[in-house]
Amino acid sequence: MTVIYEKVALIGLGLIASSLAHAMKRGGLADEIVGTTRSKETRDIATSLGFCDRIEETAIAAVKDADLVILCVPVGAMAKIAAEIAPHLKVGATVSDVGSVKQAIIDAVSPHIPEGVHFVPAHPLAGTEHSGPASGFAELFDNRWCIMTPLPNQSLDAANQLEQFWRGVGSNVERMDPAHHDLVLAVTSHAPHLIAYTMVGVADDLERVTEKEVINFSAAGFRDFTRIAASDPTMWRDVFLNNKEATLEILGRFTEELFDLQRAIRRGDGDQLHEYFTRTRAIRRDILEAGQDTKEANFGRE
Ligand code: NAP
Numbered sequence: 001m002t003v004i005y006e007k008v009a010l011i012g013l014g015l016i017a018s019s020l021a022h023a024m025k026r027g028g029l030a031d032e033i034v035g036t037t038r039s040k041e042t043r044d045i046a047t048s049l050g051f052c053d054r055i056e057e058t059a060i061a062a063v064k065d066a067d068l069v070i071l072c073v074p075v076g077a078m079a080k081i082a083a084e085i086a087p088h089l090k091v092g093a094t095v096s097d098v099g100s101v102k103q104a105i106i107d108a109v110s111p112h113i114p115e116g117v118h119f120v121p122a123h124p125l126a127g128t129e130h131s132g133p134a135s136g137f138a139e140l141f142d143n144r145w146c147i148m149t150p151l152p153n154q155s156l157d158a159a160n161q162l163e164q165f166w167r168g169v170g171s172n173v174e175r176m177d178p179a180h181h182d183l184v185l186a187v188t189s190h191a192p193h194l195i196a197y198t199m200v201g202v203a204d205d206l207e208r209v210t211e212k213e214v215i216n217f218s219a220a221g222f223r224d225f226t227r228i229a230a231s232d233p234t235m236w237r238d239v240f241l242n243n244k245e246a247t248l249e250i251l252g253r254f255t256e257e258l259f260d261l262q263r264a265i266r267r268g269d270g271d272q273l274h275e276y277f278t279r280t281r282a283i284r285r286d287i288l289e290a291g292q293d294t295k296e297a298n299f300g301r302e
Helices: 015-027 040-049 057-064 076-087 103-112 156-168 177-203 220-228 233-242 245-267 270-289
Strands: 004-011 029-036 055-058 068-069 094-097 121-126 145-148 173-174
Touching: 004 015, 004 057, 015 029, 015 156, 029 040, 029 057, 040 055, 055 057, 057 076, 068 076, 076 094, 076 103, 076 177, 076 233, 094 103, 094 156, 094 177, 103 177, 121 156, 145 270, 156 173, 177 220, 177 233, 233 245
Parallel strands: 004 029, 004 068, 029 055, 068 094, 145 173
Antiparallel strands: 121 145
């Protein structure tokens, strides 16, 4: 139990913030956790769940005297909150975020950060398709990666302290250039989500989903797509609007490969298909070996 920040303020109280609060409590990382969010309904749920020591009605009240402020709202909402809290931040405080894209947040938030306050962006590569304050749990970040994209003009001490914090909630930490982060995530998360949304949309367009066939006979492939495609619409809208270039680059490459495989199927080129699937299978093995997913059949589902 090592206190890393005396007072931590969480702005937004959904999956990520509530998981952070649970993990902070588990590790004894903060003396006080203060939370706030825009809706009374979510504040009431968070109060009843008790993962924060105090819930405030406004972000301004929540950040008062906070040593660490973490923005846990959708990417498109970060700048407005940064502008609102800026005059009320303690000198020497660190502001961070958990947004799924980095360069757009840096561009939008940095101008609001006052002199004497450190801004250290971060992104935990951990999540589920559930959202809201009741979906959080202390183990969410265990053995998952948190990518920090500290800015060259910002304090190294502040970045080191934040790294200690993320390690304290169970994460492995890597530092990266923000543009590189956005490209990596376009490959590993953003484009796959769009593909899942599209596949489920195609099934829906066939108007079979409601006719039970797709539901009852959903094999592992489609079922896994539907899990991903159930992710929060606001969060994902903002991800695509704010990681445009990298996502479009990866989707361009995806489309080319898809056409290539399509041609192999049309030509009956089994060798090409087999070779391709053998290569992709190895990636799954590497992910398992890195401890980033379960070896259990069917992803460990009962
Ligand atoms: P969530 O469970 O949907 O919670 C979102 C929170 O943000 C709620 O407290 C909500 O407030 C608030 N909010 C929504 N729109 C807002 C707006 N326009 N202005 C102010 N507050 C707003 O979301 P989450 O999954 O925790 O995601 C939060 C952040 O973490 C996002 O930036 C996301 O990109 C990032 N992230 C998510 C995942 C994931 O898998 N979910 C993983 C890594 C990073 P009310 O409830 O009061 O309406």
